[in-house]
Amino acid sequence: MSSSQSEHNRTVVYAHPSKPNEYFAHKVPHKDLNEHAIDAAFTKAVGCAEYPTGCAGMMKEMRFADPVALGEHWKYKYLLDLDGQSYSARFLAFLASQSAVIKATVYREFWTDWIVPWVHYIPLSGGYDELYNIHAYFSQPSAKMAAIAKADEYNATATVEEPSEGDALLKKIALAGRTWKRTTGRKVDMEAYVYRLCLEYARLWADDRDGWSFKMQRLSGGNGTEEREKDVDSVGGEMQRRTYARSLTEVTASDSLDPSKAIPPPTPTPLVTMGDKAPRMPNGVSRAYLIAIGVLALVFLSALALSRDSIPIHLPKHALTDAHALRPHDYLNASSSDPAPLTFALFSAQTRLHAGTGARVQRVVHKALSGLPVTISVLGGSISACHGAGETPIASTCFATRFFNWWNSVFPHPASELTVGALRRTDSSYFAFCSAHHLPDRTDLVILDFDSSDPNHSSWSDHFELLVRSILVRPDQPAVVVLGHFAPQHQNEYGFAGVEAIHNQVAQYYDVPHVSTKPILYSRFLSHPDETSSTYYTDPVLANSAGHTVLSDVLISYFQREICSGWAAARGHAFDAPRYTPDTQGKGLLGGKAAHAETTSTDVDETLNQLRVPKGRMRDRPHTLAKFREVKPFCASANDLVNPLPRPCSTDPAGTLPTSKIRVSVKLAAGDVGVYYVREQQGAQVAEVACWVDDNVAGAVKVTNRGTGDVPLPELKMIDIAVPAGAHFVECALAGEEGSTSAPFRILGIFAT
Known part of the structure; x- marks a missing residue:
């Protein structure tokens, strides 16, 4: 990442230099970002002889520079602390500086619960993706970066005399981290932690664990009128506190930077010679030390003398154990549940028609938990x-x-x-081929709403499957969630078994979650049809604002469950959600070709099988998988403003002259070709076209626009299948006698896979 010379743009959010809570997102080339914010290089190479081009080739392909003394780092605003072979030992030393520390780690250390991210230091995810945005948030863009981003009014030279809001916040974080190191991250705090760890270890091995537990006892005065609370340790002795340990924690932020106000260290205890009498330790502390040392010594000797092989077989095992006195206790606290990270608006679990593994959704949740932006896209008909x-x-x-x-x-x-x-009055047969026209180039989550748009027909099982599959095999590999809207009109037409049953089969095959409002509204509609229709619907199909509230609440309820599962998995308290860790294989680590290679399903780690798309369609058989070709939808649509559908090859622009033709070039992968046209309303004039692929005129398929409904509706007709992959063309000719006129035949698009 730091050595990438790519011209690919990255979105960077800059903060306004003088206006709080005002931000501007700009797309800046990756190469310019690295030149502006990062100076990273290797200082030496180990084992470079094993490199494919040898040490000389490695030196040429990668950047090397002389090492910099550690003290030089303290001259900069930012100190970057990353894990090495193990946890970083530099973090506490970095906090002692006057710089702001940016830390990325996968380890949990003894001070983890004592320090607060974004207060004492700046957290960084394992992928380092937000490093540029962190720098842009706290530091003003340079003149070069301002010119690149076309934001000259944010030139750093215009506000040199007055620090920006980001600089002030960065100084606060650096000061808070330095104060924390002086008051909480001291050596004496490490000693206290190790001492407590030894006591807890001894308590776990003690027979009377309850007696060793820390308790608060209320002690009464001699006359019974005065009461006070005293901290009591494991053996009943009064806990002693070092007076200087408390005084050091009371250092203020301003005093910590003033050498004249620094509190001197405690006076060391005088050395005691052999002739002097050693000072006695307080009874409680000395007794605890002796018991802890005795228990540890006993454990060590028992491990040496009483191994499994040295105990005679005829002796009874655990002869001194009283099973009635045993009480289970979760000492490691590994199964306790965390408090909910958000407020719930719970719905019945019945709304989740199919939950699946949720692996793709968990990847989106993991990205959001890492502090990265998420792009959400919605496809559907009139409801969406x-x-x-x-x-x-x-x-x-x-x-x-x-x-x-x-x-x-x-x-x-x-x-x-x-x-x-x-799009209104549009079902999945159109989006199966043209979804790329309605989605951004990169998206993280796609919500599909077609339970009320698709007809309850088996053909739409293929269309909806093609839509789901074409989205899952995109290079950005977004997560897909199927959202279902219950329409009373469909209940009158199909009863309980609606098109959501067809969509649910696709969801199960591709491990895509499917949630619906039908389990909430169906029973209520049967019992109170008029009241339910007036409350949640504009007409028998469309939902009003209250109906949209139910749709959003069902969707929110599902994601609340997934967020909590991901949160618990990240904290180590649950294992029903996959845990995503940074890439450790090093593909494209140094900006080579692999960093910009197109991602395919074979590049996914073997442990993430849930993210793989099944090889083969739902109707495929084992013996047909050898000839399977992955789909790559092609869409020549009349709605396309860039490459619209061509007009008929005649002097008739409306396409009413028989024998007038239209030719469209297509590029095939799986080899299925279809015509998307308008089926006119009942009673309208009827027209017919014949369509074929390449020169297969003999295999032409006739398509009529005769309709049976009250309004014109679009429809898809497949005209050829299993056409060889590559470039082809599709021709359609209007039927009728030459020289006569015909009713217009409206073609909306030529689709292919």
Whole structure:
């Protein structure tokens, strides 16, 4: 990362130099970011002879420089502390400096619960991805970076005399870390921790563990009127406190930097000669020391003298153990549950029609817990387009906006994004081929809402599967969540078995979670149809603002469960969610070709099998997998503003002259080709076209636009399958006698896989 010369842009969020809580996101080339913020190089090479091009090749391909004295680091604002072969031993020394410490670690140390991230130091994830944004948040952009980001008004030279808000916050963190080191991270605190550790170890081995436990006892005065509380240790003695240990912790932040106000160290205890009488230790402390030392010595001698092989077989085992006196206790505290990290709005678990492993969703949660921005995308029909509940798909009453606002309340980040690519009166047959036109190039989570848009027909099982699969095999590998909306009209048409049953089969096959409002509203609708319809619906299909609230709450409830599972797994208290750790294989570590290579499913670690996409479609058989070709949807759509569908090859722009043709070039992978057209309303004039691939005129498929509904609706018709991969063309000709006229036939797109 630090040596990358890539021109690929990274989004960096800069803070305004003088206006708090005002930020600006800019896309800056990776190469320029490294030149601006990072100076990293190797100082020596070990085992370079094993490198493919030898030591000379390694020196040429990677950056090497002379080592810098450790004291030179203290001259800079930031000190970066990373793990080495084990935990870093430099952290406490770094805190003693006047610099702000940025720390990334996977280890838990004795002081972990004593120090506060973002107060005493700046935390960094194991992937180091947010390093640039940390620097941009606290430090102003240089003149060069301001020019690159086209933000000259934020030039650092314009506010040299007045420190920026980020500089002030950075100084506070550096000062707080230095004060913490002087008051809490001292050597005497380490000694106290080790002493407590020895006492706890001795207590675990003691027969009377309850007697060794720390208790607060209330002691009465001689006349019974005066009471006071006294700390009592494990053997009943009064705990002694070092007077100077408390005084050192009371050093203020300003006094810690003033040498004249520094508290002198305690006067050392005079040495005692052999002729002098050694001072007696307090009874409680001395008794605890003796018991701890005696127990440790007894354990050591028992391990030497009483091994398993030295005990005669005929002797009874555990003869002195009284089973009735044993009481189970979780001394390691490994199974206790953490407090909930967020406030719950619980729904019945029945809303989760299929939960699966949640591995892909956990990857999104892990990214958010690491402090990184998340892009959320929504695809669907009229419900996701907020028809009936708002004027725009991102209105405040829509479920997508409600869910995104909740997500930002849990994981606030200025670079998180929401995109809604929904289209009214459009089902999954269109998005199966054209989802790339409605999704950003990189997204983390895609929410699919088609339970009320797709007809309850077996053909839509293939369409919906193609949509899910085409999203999962994208290079960015986003997570997919299927969200179902219950429409009363579908209950009147199909009864209980709606299209969500077809979608649920796809969700199970691809390990995609499927949640729905149907378990909440179905029984209520059967009991009180009029009251339910007026409360949650605009018409028999569309949801009003209250219905969108139910949709967002069901979605939020699922993600609350996943966040808590990921949180518990990260804390080591649960194991039902995968734990994502930084890449340790070193692929592209130094900015080589592997760093910019296209990611495929084979690059995923073997331990993350849940992220793999099944090899083969749902209808494939074992003997057909050898000829399986991965799908890569192609979409030539009339909605495409960049490459719109061409007009008919004739002088008739409306396509009403028989024999007029349209030709579209396509690029095939799996080899299926279809025509997306408008089926007119019942009673309208009927037209017919014949479509074929390449020169296969004899295999042309005739398509008619005769409809049976009250309104025109789009429909997909497959015209060829298993066409060889590569470049081809599709032709469609309007049927009829040459020289006559025909009703128009509206083609919306040519689709292929």
